[in-house]
Structure formats: structure tokens, C-alpha cells
Amino acid sequence: MSRTDECLEVVDRYSARNYAPIPVVIHRGEGIYLYDVEGREYMDMLSAYSAVNQGHQHPHIVDAMVKQVKTLALTSRAFHNDKMGPFLQKLCEMAGFDKALPMNTGAEGVETAIKLARRWAYRDKKVPADQAEIIVCEGNFHGRTTTIVGFSSDDGAKEGFGPITPGFKAVSYGDAAALEAAITPNTAAFLVEPIQGEAGVVLPPDGYLKAIQTICKKHNVLLICDEIQTGLCRTGNMFRFQAEAVTPDVVIVGKALSGGLYPISAVLASDALMSVFDPGSHGSTYGGNPLASAVGMAALDVLVDEKLDERARTMGARFTAALETMASDPRVKEVRGAGLLIAIEFHEPIAKIKVKALAKAGVLAKDTHETTIRFAPPLIISEDQVDAATKIILEVLKAPVKVPSA
Numbered sequence: 577m578s579r580t581d582e583c584l585e586v587v588d589r590y591s592a593r594n595y596a597p598i599p600v601v602i603h604r605g606e607g608i609y610l611y612d613v614e615g616r617e618y619m620d621m622l623s624a625y626s627a628v629n630q631g632h633q634h635p636h637i638v639d640a641m642v643k644q645v646k647t648l649a650l651t652s653r654a655f656h657n658d659k660m661g662p663f664l665q666k667l668c669e670m671a672g673f674d675k676a677l678p679m680n681t682g683a684e685g686v687e688t689a690i691k692l693a694r695r696w697a698y699r700d701k702k703v704p705a706d707q708a709e710i711i712v713c714e715g716n717f718h719g720r721t722t723t724i725v726g727f728s729s730d731d732g733a734k735e736g737f738g739p740i741t742p743g744f745k746a747v748s749y750g751d752a753a754a755l756e757a758a759i760t761p762n763t764a765a766f767l768v769e770p771i772q773g774e775a776g777v778v779l780p781p782d783g784y785l786k787a788i789q790t791i792c793k794k795h796n797v798l799l800i801c802d803e804i805q806t807g808l809c810r811t812g813n814m815f816r817f818q819a820e821a822v823t824p825d826v827v828i829v830g831k832a833l834s835g836g837l838y839p840i841s842a843v844l845a846s847d848a849l850m851s852v853f854d855p856g857s858h859g860s861t862y863g864g865n866p867l868a869s870a871v872g873m874a875a876l877d878v879l880v881d882e883k884l885d886e887r888a889r890t891m892g893a894r895f896t897a898a899l900e901t902m903a904s905d906p907r908v909k910e911v912r913g914a915g916l917l918i919a920i921e922f923h924e925p926i927a928k929i930k931v932k933a934l935a936k937a938g939v940l941a942k943d944t945h946e947t948t949i950r951f952a953p954p955l956i957i958s959e960d961q962v963d964a965a966t967k968i969i970l971e972v973l974k975a976p977v978k979v980p981s982a
């Protein structure tokens with residue numbers, strides 16, 4: 577029995593089946609490369625859903641982590657630590673916000689933003705008690721907590737997990753007029769992904785972000801941008817909202833805030849908005865711990881020092897241009913994306929088959945919704961690596977396949 581088979585057998589026996597990964601068992605990573613337990617090399621075109629923007633085991637982040645882990649890892653927020661302040665200062669200054677609230681996972685960041693919006697609605701907007709509404713978008717993905725899956729439009733994510741949390745309603749993504757029509761005096765916030773990543777890299781029409789900002793301001797509704805996947809250089813800007821020179825009221829970041837080495841998320845807002853939180857109103861044992869803070873600072877340094885926003889733009893254009901050579905293939909519906917968040921959509925449900933074939937050929941990518949494959953390599957990818965990856969991708973995608981019957 578191969579080492580891969582042994583690993584899969586143990587997982588099959590002991591792990592809950594809440595994922596269906598392709599049967600590759602990764603042991604080691606470096607830069608854009610991953611190596612399985614048999615030593616096979618793969619190019620990572622997923623970056624752990626955009627958490628590894630800086631590349632696997634980035635030496636600057638690893639060094640910061642090792643140094644800090646030997647000194648102090650966790651105090652809880654019962655005491656101060658000497659790393660959280662400088663980390664949040666760096667994050668706030670980079671993003672142009674007054675204050676940040678550190679958490680761990682993206683979903684916790686989203687929950688934090690929801691709590692912020694509700695408290696603000698009752699305290700400042702004078703919405704009657706327990707009547708605050710938050711508008712979300714159809715096709716959203718904001719995480720997996722019971723509240724968040726309650727307003728998901730993905731039945732698989734919510735089925736059997738009711739009763740769902742009230743106070744949310746969904747409007748069509750990319751439709752600013754639908755947002756305005758849905759706003760009531762009780763609307764606290766509009767929660768939106770600047771590009772819907774999990775939905776299959778769905779881009780709203782140009783001008784959407786500007787339009788929703790104007791509508792939110794007009795109706796005294798908070799604009800909350802979930803930049804957990806799109807932020808931190810992935811789409812060619814430090815934040816996607818910068819592509820339309822928009823300033824949201826609240827921004828949620830996660831994933832690449834650690835470069836893949838630790839779960840770190842944060843919510844950014846003005847002083848006035850953040851003041852809705854007082855001691856005891858919110859928190860997390862691990863949020864803002866010194867290890868996370870040291871890792872977060874180093875991860876932010878890498879984004880800036882290596883100009884990964886610029887790199888996402890240039891490498892993204894090169895990657896997209898290569899994929900667009902398939903545009904004349906009658907099976908291809910669309911190639912789309914921003915920076916290095918790229919998708920190719922087929923007319924046929926062949927994404928899973930193609931993703932498995934790609935893995936066999938040494939390229940790891942992810943299918944979404946049967947017809948779409950997402951490519952999101954680490955942003956440190958070089959020109960030669962883009963060329964090598966897209967050469968394999970084009971060969972695999974062009975090969976004929978038998979379409980699975982419905």
C-alpha cells in the first residue's frame with residue numbers, strides 16, 4: 577500500500593466527512609510548490625483559498641513566527657502583550673482605518689462585523705430593539721457559523737442547521753438598484769464581497785462598488801466589505817475596494833493576514849464605529865495573541881516589501897492572457913478575474929474531471945459549481961512559473977473529456 581493510500585485510509589476512518597478533497601496528500605510546501613508524501617511536486621494554484629498569497633513557508637514570516645513562539649505565544653486578552661499594538665497599528669495605517677479588532681478565522685471576523693453593525697444600528701441609528709436588518713447578496717460566501725450559513729443561498733451549506741438567525745435578507749449580486757429597493761429604516765448594513773470568490777470568481781459590473789457606497793451613505797447604512805479572499809493584494813490592489821476608490825465603513829480581512837501560517841482575521845473601522853464595543857461585549861481567547869501578531873506583522877511586510885499588489889496585476893494579466901487563448905474553444909464560456917483571482921467557466925460540468933487531471937499533471941486547482949475552475953496561485957509566482965503552469969493547464973483543459981451525464 578502506498579504512503580498516500582495509508583494516509584487516506586486513516587483520514588477516512590477518523591475524520592468527519594465535511595470535505596471531499598482530491599486524493600493528494602501534501603507533506604511539504606515551499607513558495608508556489610507543494611510536495612506530497614511520495615515526493616511528487618505540484619504547483620499550487622489555490623493558495624489555500626488565497627491564504628498563502630505570500631507563498632508557502634515564506635522565510636520572513638517563518639522567522640518571525642519561530643522567534644516569537646520561543647518567546648511568548650498566548651496571554652489571552654486578560655493581559656496586554658507587546659506585539660498586538662504594533663500589529664494593529666501597521667494594519668490600520670496600511671488600510672487607512674482608525675481601529676482594528678483582531679480575531680482568528682474569517683467567519684469570526686464576519687460575526688464581529690455583524691455584531692458591530694447591529695450595535696451601531698441600535699445605539700446610533702436608533703433602530704428599534706431587535707429589529708436591525710443586514711442586507712447580503714445572493715451567492716455570498718462569508719463562512720460557516722450558524723448565523724452566516726443561515727443567510728447563504730447554498731442549500732448544502734445550511735440544510736439541517738436551522739433555525740436560522742433572523743435579520744438578514746438577500747439581494748441580487750451586482751445590482752445596486754436591488755440594494756436600494758431593499759433598504760428600510762431598520763437596515764443597519766450591507767455586507768458584500770467586492771468579488772464573489774467561492775461563487776466562482778463572480779465580478780460585479782464596473783461602477784458597482786461606487787454605486788453601493790453612494791446608496792449606503794444616502795440611507796445611513798454601513799457598507800461592510802468582506803475582503804477575506806479579495807484583500808491583501810490578491811486582486812491587484814491591497815484591497816479590492818481600492819479598484820473603484822471606495823472607502824467602506826467596515827472591512828473584514830483574514831486568510832493572507834498570516835501568509836498561511838496561522839489563523840488571523842481582523843475587522844477594521846473608524847474610531848466612532850469601533851466604540852460600540854466595550855469590555856465584555858466581544859472577544860476571543862486567541863484573538864490578538866502575540867504569536868498571531870508577530871506573524872501578521874511579518875505577513876503584511878511581505879505584501880508591501882515584495883509589492884505583491886503589482887505582481888498580482890502583472891502575473892494575473894499574463895496568466896489570464898494564456899487562458900484566454902482557449903476562448904475560441906466551444907466548451908469555454910468565459911475566462912474572468914482580477915489580479916491573480918482567475919476563473920475559467922465551461923458550458924459543460926467538466927470542472928471536477930479537469931481538476932483531477934490537472935493534479936495528475938502536477939497542478940493543484942479547485943473546481944466550483946461543476947462548470948468552473950478557479951486559479952489563485954501564490955502572488956510571488958514568477959513569469960517562468962506562470963508560463964510553466966499555464967502550459968500544463970492549457971494542455972489538460974484542451975484534452976477531450978467525456979461529459980458526465982446529468
Ligand SMILES: Cc1ncc(COP(=O)(O)O)c(C=O)c1O
Nearest residue numbers: 681682683717718719802804805
Ligand atoms: C469572502 C470570504 N469570507 C469569509 C470566509 C470564511 O473564512 P474562514 O474559512 O477563515 O472562516 C471565506 C473563506 O473562504 C471567504 O472567502
